[in-house]
Amino acid sequence: MGDLKKWVDQDWVRIGSDGNIKGSCGTSKDTKNPDRCLPRSKAQSLSKSERAATARKKKASKKKVVKNTKAAEVQKMSKGGVIARGCGAVMSNRRKRTQGSVVKL
Numbered sequence: 001m002g003d004l005k006k007w008v009d010q011d012w013v014r015i016g017s018d019g020n021i022k023g024s025c026g027t028s029k030d031t032k033n034p035d036r037c038l039p040r041s042k043a044q045s046l047s048k049s050e051r052a053a054t055a056r057k058k059k060a061s062k063k064k065v066v067k068n069t070k071a072a073e074v075q076k077m078s079k080g081g082v083i084a085r086g087c088g089a090v091m092s093n094r095r096k097r098t099q100g101s102v103v104k105l
Contacts, residue, residue, distance in 0.1 A: 010039040017059055019052030033062055038072060046071060 012025035014035040021044075022028075025037035036051075036058040043051060054072040 010041070012037050013040045013043050015043060015051045015055045017052060017055045019048035019050075019055065021051075033059060034064075035059075036066075036068075036072075038068075042072065 014022040014025050014028055014037055016022045016035060021040075022035060028034040036055040038046075038051075038054075046054075050069070050071045054069040057069055058066045
């Protein structure tokens with residue numbers, strides 16, 4: 001099974017600002033500033049204070065995509081690469097569009 005498939009099939013959960021696991025990822029009522037999501041195995045491996053720190057960082061930023069804290073970083077690929085958000089690492093021959101310009105990867 002490929003690394004991307006494993007990443008997609010993980011059980012992702014929401015982390016609240018208090019450090020508690022709140023439920024399944026994608027069930028946050030606040031769509032403009034959603035809770036932090038992590039794979040359940042990673043969330044359970046962190047202490048409650050580490051989960052709270054990464055969740056507070058996400059909430060404070062008010063952005064959709066916010067880098068995890070060092071303790072909460074997830075999923076390295078087996079060959080040393082990192083699975084990036086989106087599919088640029090998998091589909092490098094595609095073009096990426098950013099604000100009207102085209103950048104060839």
